């Protein structure tokens with residue numbers, strides 16, 4: 001029998017999405033929990049993220065009169081994810097468990113005092129498929145006054161959005177020049193900011209609101225946290241995981257776990273060697289995940305016989321990274337790719353996808369295209385209407401951009417398409433032909449090649465104030481521009497295979513006793529697809545909840 005330096009009922013490796021959810025379930029049953037986090041900050045990439053959870057049939061849909069049922073959600077997942085032999089993380093049984101447990105997880109957290117709501121309109125990413133929801137299935141945390149965390153305030157990982165605005169408001173803000181709705185949101189956020197400052201409040205939003213609220217509830221419930229404490233090993237006795245080795249005050253510490261260990265340690269987006277092995281052609285330089293996303297816990301679980309799957313998958317997020325921002329922790333994503341007056345072409349000047357697809361699909365298309373024609377980076381081609389109306393590489397709408405962008409060749413500009421083509425080494429006739437063809441589709445209001453603008457999702461992502469189709473607008477007003485786009489990501493999406501109880505499985509399909517995993521340390525329940533906003537954070541929470549319930553059920 002192992003000697004432990006200390007023992008808890010449940011030990012969680014990593015402070016990601018599912019960590020505090022599982023810990024709250026454990027504390028509700030009176031069990032002791034330690035969350036061990038490698039970095040100095042709590043919350044993982046989840047705290048940095050949009051904080052959206054994709055939870056079908058969630059209570060806020062019913063509250064707002066938005067129709068959904070488990071059957072409808074299952075039909076959607078059947079259609080989008082489907083049954084495939086090579087995606088064991090997304091088996092039908094796991095998908096059904098996900099649909100059943102999601103609303104229970106939300107109810108549980110509401111019962112713990114968490115304050116959530118939904119984004120009023122955020123279509124599923126394949127809303128046109130059977131069971132797709134046009135209003136969407138999102139759950140988000142309400143704005144959170146981070147001062148409520150008291151001494152824990154500085155230990156929460158910050159979010160990329162520093163505005164005192166909800167995600168819904170932040171999505172509408174860039175339209176302030178075009179619409180009264182945008183101006184109204186701007187005023188509302190401005191007034192909230194002034195009043196908050198007067199009242200000594202500091203609101204955080206998106207993932208920081210989610211993880212801030214979770215941290216607040218967890219600390220109150222007596223969950224223990226240890227930061228700057230990388231876990232290096234799982235302790236295994238007679239085939240069962242009984243604890244972990246982690247650092248404590250700079251020295252190794254053996255921590256026992258009576259009911260089990262939950263790994264919620266993120267993926268391997270910052271591990272270039274693992275990327276080269278499983279996702280060749282992608283780069284750790286193009287990820288927006290937090291720095292702890294280095295994959296060693298996936299390797300450690302593999303060392304103890306865990307099966308892995310879906311390792312080639314990442315949640316791509318198209319990026320244009322301006323000079324000087326290469327090392328920013330959060331690099332600018334291409335905001336307006338579904339907006340009118342812009343397309344994406346490969347390095348031969350040919351269009352090859354529906355640019356308004358989800359970010360995962362966009363980057364998949366780019367990497368697939370690159371197998372035939374150089375397409376990494378691709379070129380975003382747009383005109384003066386686009387640059388004046390929409391955000392570009394993190395800058396607000398308007399034609400004036402940093403001079404460095406032009407000097408260092410990041411943003412190319414020319415009076416004619418032919419001259420622009422020469423600047424990006426594309427045959428002028430090819431680029432002209434591509435743009436003319438697209439403009440022809442705009443004229444007839446239908447993209448015959450890639451059906452851009454057919455789905456509600458494409459139109460929502462476009463420009464609501466551009467008609468008749470919010471995603472289709474001609475590229476016809478010079479000057480014209482080109483900017484490189486790379487297949488960045490917001491996380492990897494493959495990992496260890498887990499069952500309907502979130503137990504880690506071996507190749508032979510048997511569970512490793514005492515070992516659970518959730519989040520992007522696992523092979524996603526969504527397989528190779530991204531059904532809607534929140535398809536990473538949602539599963540991390542749900543499987544954390546499921547793991548805790550299973551571990552508790554083993555108590556005799």
Ligand SMILES: Cc1cc2nc3c(=O)[nH]c(=O)nc-3n(C[C@H](O)[C@H](O)[C@H](O)COP(=O)(O)OP(=O)(O)OC[C@H]3O[C@@H](n4cnc5c(N)ncnc54)[C@H](O)[C@@H]3O)c2cc1C
Pocket residue numbers: 013014015016017018019036037038039041042043044045046047048049050051052053054160229230231232264265266267288289290291292293294295296297315330489490491492518519520521533534535536537538540
């Ligand atoms: C800008 C941005 C926006 C996004 N928006 C959304 C969104 O709205 N909805 C959505 O679903 N997805 C979103 N994503 C993706 C999503 O945030 C991540 O995929 C998800 O948060 C991963 O959660 P997780 O629980 O698996 O792990 P994480 O939240 O990444 O947490 C893992 C933690 O484990 C720690 N860790 C790693 N190794 C060890 C170790 N050896 N010992 C101890 N600790 C360790 C890490 O430091 C980290 O803190 C977004 C991502 C980004 C970057």
